[in-house]
Amino acid sequence: MKLISLPEVNKFSGDRPYRELLYDSPNMRVLAFNFEPDQELPIHSHPADSEVSLLILEGEGVFTGGDEEIPARAGALQILPVTQPHGLKAKTRLRLLVIITPTL
């Protein structure tokens, strides 16, 4: 059993989004990404039969990668196959939880 306190995953970095691996098993990988304003997770995709879930824990930004940008506010949860282009750009400080199922 693993217990994680997400409010304590609160580091940021001026260079690039702060990234922390929280959990990793064949079934799922859980990552935290914390963004300063204007930092972004570039649009990308993977050739695999997995799904990625992007949950905004705090802050405001936009989900990128689709035909148009989608507002990303606290409590927004985007789920999509990893084959579909996905990314995120922060407008404010933003904390993102990423879950990949199964692990790539």
Added chain:
Amino acid sequence: MKLISLPEVNKFSGDRPYRELLYDSPNMRVLAFNFEPDQELPIHSHPADSEVSLLILEGEGVFTGGDEEIPARAGALQILPVTQPHGLKAKTRLRLLVIITPTL
């Protein structure tokens, strides 16, 4: 692509925890459970090679099922194999996100 606004999943029920299926695929199932004070998800387990993630979105309660109760506050994320007994009891109104990977 599926987009869910978790703050809008805000129904409660007096009889038993309000339950809503948010997403379902072979890779993962996502459920919301909203508890009134003292409502609970009974301790249970499943004989399968899957993991269950319990994320407290709002409220206070305790994770049950282990040797001792573990405080469950907003931002607490518990991950465990579904073979291990798990459950939750709410002290206040509590909103829980459950992710099962892969789907049972």
